[in-house]
Amino acid sequence: MFQEYFTEDHQIFRGTVRKFVEKEIKPHIEAWEDEELFPIELYKKVADAGLLGIGYPEAYGGVPCDKFMQIAFSEEMIRSGSVGFVSGLGSHCIAMPPVLNLGTEEQKQRFLVPVLAGDKVSALGITEPNAGSDVANLRTRAVRDGDFYIVNGAKTFITSGCRANFITTAVRTGGPGHKGISLLMIDSSTPGFSVSKKIRKMGWAASDTAELSFVDCRVPAENLLGGEGMGFYGIMINFQNERLALSVMAHAVAELALEESIKYAKQREAFGKPLTGFQVIRHKLVDMAMKVDVAKEYNYRLAAKMDAGKDCVREVSMAKNFACSVCDQVVFDAVQIHGGYGYAREYLVERLYRDSRILSIGGGTTEIMKEILAKIIQL
DSSP states (O other), X not given: OOGGGOOHHHHHHHHHHHHHIIIIIGGGHHHHHHHTOOOXXXXXXXXXXXXXXXXXXXXXXXXXXXXXXXXXXXXXXXXXXXXXXXXXXXXXXXXXXXXXXHOOHHHIIIIIHHHHTTSSOEEEEOOBTTBSSOGGGOOOEEEEETTEEEEEEEEEEEETTTTOSEXXXXXXXXXXXXXXXXXXXXXXXXXXXXXXXXXXXXXXXXXXXXXXEEEEEEEEGGGEESSTTOHHHHHHTTHHHHHHHHHHHXXXXXXXXXXHXXXXXXXXXXXXXXGGGSHHHHHHHHHHHHHHHHHHHHHHHXXXXXXXXXXXXXXXXXXXXXXXXXXXXXXXXXXXXXXXXXXXXXXHHHHHHHHHGGGGTXXXXXXXXXXXXXXXXXX
16 A cells, blocks of 8 residues: 555665664653653764765755655654654755855855754754734844854744754844745853753653844854845745645644554453454444545655655645544554553553644644635635
């Protein structure tokens, strides 16, 4: 099933990622979840295995590939059982595209190359305490002062923010609205920069999430990506890819929850027979499988269209909402099938239930996706 989307090369690569996850990640996930952090050395280990730069040009240490190689990578990483780990390891997937798309060659060498080599960690700094989905109204300001920008403001809910070396930061250099937004690369060693706090979360425990503070940070003007006023474009250009990635995460989490539920239902007995002996459970599992398959098919078809260079704002907005809705339903039913054990930390579905909740919020909320669709449909 779904094999028409994946070539032999995709499957070989998938096997490589699966072996890496089984050997280097799964044995440690429980400890990393408890510690609410994974070792920073893992970035280098993943890079050395040729897995960190998936989708980036070879000239900068990346591995050029199509969407389905990236999907295979994401699906196998999710099988580690920790979406938080996957999101933390992949924070460069949202932080570095603006560098690739807007940066000069010198900026790419200075920022992108060490990140893809696993020597530096990057984060994307957009969300603010008073501006989440409303990106055009962010308040962090950068004022030009000779060869520097003086930056003041705050960012919140920043994945990998606690230990990022480079923060791709959205700042206001001009007037109100999206035209006044620019992107600055800010080094965490810059005086005036600080991590205000580490945010503890319902899920995604293995990824660090931070609130950041900028107080009179003097950032070299040479760290500006593109020109002034190019920030909103730099942010939006990767949104389709980010939303596809979140959609794939959603169907992958749902599929893993389904597999765990089938395994449990076959083993667990009640009233003298396995749970699969009860029609109500069999039908619930069938409904779960049906939803997962439809979400996967839509996501795969969308990826094929994006690979073909088609504009898919409508489809990607629908995919994110649909896949996240499916995931929410499937993880809910997975916990229900497990009964009391589904509420216990020792069972994977408990973590999947918590980890999945953010998927319909991050990268554009369900409500924002509906507003985008309403405009496209001309409502």
